[in-house]
Amino acid sequence: MTVDSALSIRKGEERQAPALQVRDLVVRYGGRRDSFHAVDGVSVEVARGATLGIIGESGSGKSTLAKAIAGLVPIAAGTVEVLGPDGGLAPAASSVGRAGQVQMIFQDPALALNLGRPVWKSVVEPLVPHRLAVPRRLRDRGVELLGQVGLGPEIADRRPGQMSGGQRQRVTIARAVAARAPVVMCDEPVAALDISVQAGVLRLLDELREASDLTYLFISHDMASIARIAHDVGVMYLGRLVEIGPVREVLRSPRHPYTQALIRAVPRVGLGARDAEIQTLEGEIPDARRPPSGCRFRTRCPFAQEICALEEPPAESVAESADSGSAHQAACHFWREIRAGTAPRRPD
Ligand SMILES: Nc1ncnc2c1ncn2[C@@H]1O[C@H](COP(=O)(O)OP(=O)(O)O)[C@@H](O)[C@H]1O
Ligand code: SF4
Ligand SMILES: [Mg+2]
Structure with a gap:
């Protein structure tokens, strides 16, 4: 199937x-x-x-x-x-x-x-x-x-x-x-x-x-x-939910860079995360005993900016349409920009 x-x-x-x-x-x-x-x-x-x-x-x-x-x-x-x-x-x-x-x-x-x-x-x-x-x-x-x-x-x-x-x-x-x-x-x-x-x-x-x-x-x-x-x-990362929603919507339109990377990492489920620039997951999950400040994914996120180290992103509604069943939420400061393809890359 x-x-x-x-x-x-x-x-x-x-x-x-x-x-x-x-x-x-x-x-x-x-x-x-x-x-x-x-x-x-x-x-x-x-x-x-x-x-x-x-x-x-x-x-x-x-x-x-x-x-x-x-x-x-x-x-x-x-x-x-x-x-x-x-x-x-x-x-x-x-x-x-x-x-x-x-x-x-x-x-x-x-x-x-x-x-x-x-x-x-x-x-x-x-x-x-x-x-x-x-x-x-x-x-x-x-x-x-x-x-x-x-x-x-x-x-x-x-x-x-x-x-x-x-x-x-x-x-x-x-x-x-x-x-x-x-x-x-x-x-x-x-x-x-x-x-x-x-x-x-x-x-x-x-x-x-x-x-x-x-x-x-x-x-x-x-x-x-x-x-x-x-x-x-x-979707869980270091003890937190970073994205949640109807499976169809999350697989088709993942909003959090971690979810996008997870889907990218499995070619047979590649349901077309739209942004061509999204890369597969790099590096190891940090030690849960010492999670990064702010957004816990920031040490591996290609889009991380200064604010990501300072402020934890709140879970926000990211639903494609209001009638898509249960809420689709993600916790990322830049999910809109990433979706629009305008998010700057992390400075090296
Ligand atoms: N009984 C335990 N005592 C201390 N740390 C634990 C225990 N069980 C799991 N951990 C730690 O808690 C974190 C989450 O583990 P776990 O819930 O097993 O994750 P997962 O099922 O996603 O692999 C890990 O860092 C793991 O090492
Ligand atoms: S909040 Fe920042 S570090 Fe976290 S996923 Fe979003 S862009 Fe990446
Ligand atoms: Mg387990």
């Missing part, structure tokens, strides 16, 4: 009320002397039944964002609200209770599963503390859940070591849906899989979302996967 045909599927799907709302989220790592913000003031909202893709280089804080939403790392500031039983948003429960509201699928299924147990037991794990199934029926329920992810009953008693990577990831997906949590964090769920099975697992995730109105935060460093599965996409 091409990126264009993947995007066309998204067209016309109706948006529902939010199932996940994150406001000004800050996550701090380290001790008193060496602490830093791995996520630094991120706000996102995902409609029920929708997928928000999150993209960015390694070290940009994507996994930390997902773990904080899932209650697996503490939040230093901000709020996380999740769809509650009454259909409205409510503050996420304590980390223990949150498993019924937010589930998580990790990159490496082998690490997420108990290697010594038959997989049906891993699948029904979330049902036990919530008493969602009668104990003697648990195995049947496990087999049923495995069936939902395309695995036959002969798989149920196997250990993870007796399965392929793709099958193992299907097991962790079955476990994530077992808890009936409305919101699922998918942290690079196909990145560790053989390329030949990636598309099948992506399709499965999308089918489950549609069947059960699940809401996904889908993390990837692969623009093609994001284009295939996400409705909206957020």
